[in-house]
Amino acid sequence: MSRCSDSYEGIRCPVSANHLPSDADPIAAQVLAFGAAHGVDAVSPDQTWELLERTGVPHPGLEFAAWTDTMAFGGLLGPVIVNSPDVRTLVEDLCRFHPMFDRDRIVVARRPTGVSVSVLSAEGGPSHPDTVDAVFALLCRTVRRLAGHQAAPSEVRFRRPTPGDAGVYDALFGRVVFAAPGDVCFFGETALSAPIVQADPVVRSMLWPYAERRATHREVSWAAAVGKLLADGGAELTDVARALAVSTRTLQSRLEAEGTSFAALADSVRRERALGMIAMPDLPVTVIAARLGFATPSAFTRAFRRWTGMSPSRYRQQPDAP
Template identity: 30%
Template sequence: MRNDRHSVSTHFARTMIAAAKRHHLDHDTLLQDAGLTEQLINTPGLRITPEQLSRLTQGIWRQADDEFLCMGSRPSRHGVFALMAKQVVRCRTLRPVLYNMSRFYNLVGDAFRLEFRVEENTASFSLTLIEPDKDPDFTLREFMLLLLHRFPSWLIGQKIPLRYVTLDFPAPAHREEHRLMYPCEVLYRQPTNSFVFDADLLNAPVVQTSHTLRAYLRSLPLDWFKRQAYYSVYTRRVMDYLESSDDLAAACMEVVSAELHMTSRTLRRKLTDEGTSFQELKDGVRRDTAIHLLSQSSLPISQISRRLGFSEPAAFTRAFKQWTGVSPSLYRQA
């Protein structure tokens, strides 16, 4: 079916549009170009695709000429990240990458301070906003921490395994999104925003080049918004199976447990211990795939229903309304 499609909370689109309105940008054009509407992003429970969020981000970058999305004490002109990236791609290992990233941003802007530290067996990369009240919904902090982890990971050709992430604000209503954003435990109400990892990885070689960087920059910020979810062991294995399945209708507990070489009873117990269930995981995959198909294709709802393994469109409509609060037809209209 697919292995990288997922949906994103409309929270991020709402906060971006709110910042755009505060700075008198043409928010109607921003929404239209992203394939979004005010009704969609303000309807509780609805979700959007990474592609829609990426187009919205690009629109704000262009309109405001600000890569900080109008949420910093000072703007960062569109192109600053690319300038930094062209400098650090020349580094040999991860250690100088992080050092030069922090030095670059601390020199060219004063919206936040970055600090790279190594202490015994751990390394940390932290971000502190100069004027946090300019980021009332915490979106800039979440966005920058995501960027600061995923770009160096791309440079060394592997996801940097994190011990934990700290955030300087309380756990928000959308905290479940942090499972998609940060591949580790997240600690709230901390002194700063940071990620911490094993210092041994600082010697990992940079495998990207100026040539591969050009293609990477053209795809941004979509690559930052794609799923890199943190799940426990058996949850992740079930998700991997479901996301690669071409026949969700046949993907039942017995089939998946056999693929994982265990009994269905054992798998059910493992998932319960990890705080989830097979049906919950399957519904999540169905929901995200449905959102993509409804927003990015003209497939009839009856055909989408069959692809997702529902016996009839009415069953799909009931399930989709339970997941999002609206029917598939209303979602597509929005």
């Protein structure tokens, strides 16, 4: 994800709407697994929340945070934050190294009496209420487990209206304000200074360079990520979207923002594979057509003529054909 500012004042961790990790977001994948465990077949976190609510699961985001654990952060982030010296560093690490659900992002900013943690969509607007619940609950459970109850937030604000069982939120977060202008979790200086007693600075110093390297190089375009999955054998839009932990609609809009489409990328990958196979003179055109998923050899021939301006057999006869 994008690197945090070197200065602590107004730390920002924006993630471009047109970029995503090279691997599917681990928390988003965990949300889909959580939905599957409840009999919900979804293709994105937002859809998972909606389907879970329809099936009668109360507060799906809070339930998810109780169901998963720190390792849901994925990769090196779990071990890094567990070995942070204090809560302040833990929050900074979370901001620095982790993209959130379905390209939602976490934003940490300094306040006169501490820091605020917010969750925003990739476009900068409000995130799904259950995504906010899940992020805040997972963060609060993590800091309490690692640093004790003195690490509890001083106040948590939610945009959602006051639920009928608001006590569930009070028990988890402490002071809670509903129907607020934004979703914000505040940590005071006492909480931020709380030490993580079992932290191992040696382990942290060993893991940090690798985590930093991953953070620096993890961003790729959506088109590149889709192209890689297609080249690895993905074929259908729904399959690729599921692998990237987003909905098909979200994936299509991200690709459109980059000036391309799933169909264009799939066609390009198919073309490259076709050219590679046609270079094998002993491989029949009928076999190539079947391997590329064409219904008939004639359909493959039409596509090949569109790509190269000539038929497969004619292309093979060219002296400079690759």
